[in-house]
Amino acid sequence: MTSQQKHLSSERILSIPKVDIDDLECSICRGLLWKPVACQSCETSFCSTCINQWLIDHPKHCPNRCETYIERKCPPFIAKLLAQLNMKCFYQSHGCDQVTSYEEIDKHEIECGFQPRQCSGCKSEILEKNFDNHMGTCPLIDLKCQTCKLIFKRADFNQKHTEIICLKEQIRLLQNESKEYKHEIHELNLQLDEMRIIHPKIPIIKITFNDLQGGADSVYCIPVQYRELTWTEIKKHTIILLFGKPQFILLHWKDIDKITFESSGGTAHPGSDSGLGSQVILTQITIDTFE
Numbered sequence: 001m002t003s004q005q006k007h008l009s010s011e012r013i014l015s016i017p018k019v020d021i022d023d024l025e026c027s028i029c030r031g032l033l034w035k036p037v038a039c040q041s042c043e044t045s046f047c048s049t050c051i052n053q054w055l056i057d058h059p060k061h062c063p064n065r066c067e068t069y070i071e072r073k074c075p076p077f078i079a080k081l082l083a084q085l086n087m088k089c090f091y092q093s094h095g096c097d098q099v100t101s102y103e104e105i106d107k108h109e110i111e112c113g114f115q116p117r118q119c120s121g122c123k124s125e126i127l128e129k130n131f132d133n134h135m136g137t138c139p140l141i142d143l144k145c146q147t148c149k150l151i152f153k154r155a156d157f158n159q160k161h162t163e164i165i166c167l168k169e170q171i172r173l174l175q176n177e178s179k180e181y182k183h184e185i186h187e188l189n190l191q192l193d194e195m196r197i198i199h200p201k202i203p204i205i206k207i208t209f210n211d212l213q214g215g216a217d218s219v220y221c222i223p224v225q226y227r228e229l230t231w232t233e234i235k236k237h238t239i240i241l242l243f244g245k246p247q248f249i250l251l252h253w254k255d256i257d258k259i260t261f262e263s264s265g266g267t268a269h270p271g272s273d274s275g276l277g278s279q280v281i282l283t284q285i286t287i288d289t290f291e
């Protein structure tokens with residue numbers, strides 16, 4: 001809790017050097033003025049949060065029944081009196097003995113090491129200054145294995161996250177991932193079915209990656225253009241092959257009557273007999289649909 005959110009109790013004033021505390025009281029919350037503003041007509045000062053809250057319920061009305069509430073800065077003598085105050089820290093009851101000037105109190109309380117924070121594990125209130133230490137040792141904190149994504153309490157590490165459990169979890173994750181890919185392929189095929197209705201040329205080709213046993217790894221071997229094919233545009237796809245390197249291109253299609261390798265220029269190689277033999281060297285493959 002910072003000073004912006006609470007009402008300042010005048011009991012927290014340490015020294016009152018010739019100050020009439022009544023002048024510094026907010027007429028709404030009866031606490032010490034905090035970040036005060038004033039009504040232009042009656043010059044009464046209010047905490048800015050108090051008056052803003054009031055104006056939500058009573059738009060444009062001053063709590064002192066002035067005709068229209070117009071906000072102005074709080075009168076200089078009030079600001080001057082407030083500046084003279086020395087305040088005890090809000091967290092004094094938690095052990096903070098810091099005394100701060102009125103103007104510095106907000107800054108201190110934001111950083112005060114004695115403000116309590118709740119531990120997400122054991123739910124107990126821990127002082128800010130001890131918080132990091134506590135988080136590093138609290139047995140009820142949830143830990144997450146970055147490899148298998150399993151979440152377990154620190155105290156359960158030895159029972160709930162053994163090496164075997166971690167490996168089993170990893171397998172389960174991979175199986176799920178593979179299921180997701182299969183689903184994606186299924187969706188693609190459905191999309192393709194729809195496209196067939198609009199473009200009757202398409203029925204020649206049906207892509208199925210249904211036998212995808214290896215899960216994620218195999219999927220990455222499939223060239224991007226086949227994984228994310230935009231079926232509305234299917235007409236012609238050219239793959240440039242890498243020179244001197246084996247490449248895995250999964251073209252596991254159904255309903256194909258014939259595949260023809262056709263040479264289009266280049267040098268004839270031994271056994272390829274002008275590009276019409278049984279052996280060819282390909283530098284590029286074009287997959288095309290035709291009627």
Ligand SMILES: [Zn+2]
Binds near residue numbers: 007026034047050
């Ligand atoms: Zn107030």
Ligand SMILES: [Zn+2]
Binds near residue numbers: 039040041042063064
């Ligand atoms: Zn007024």
Ligand SMILES: [Zn+2]
Binds near residue numbers: 091092096114
């Ligand atoms: Zn403090």
Ligand SMILES: [Zn+2]
Binds near residue numbers: 121122123134139141
């Ligand atoms: Zn804890």
Ligand SMILES: [Zn+2]
Binds near residue numbers: 148150169
């Ligand atoms: Zn793990």
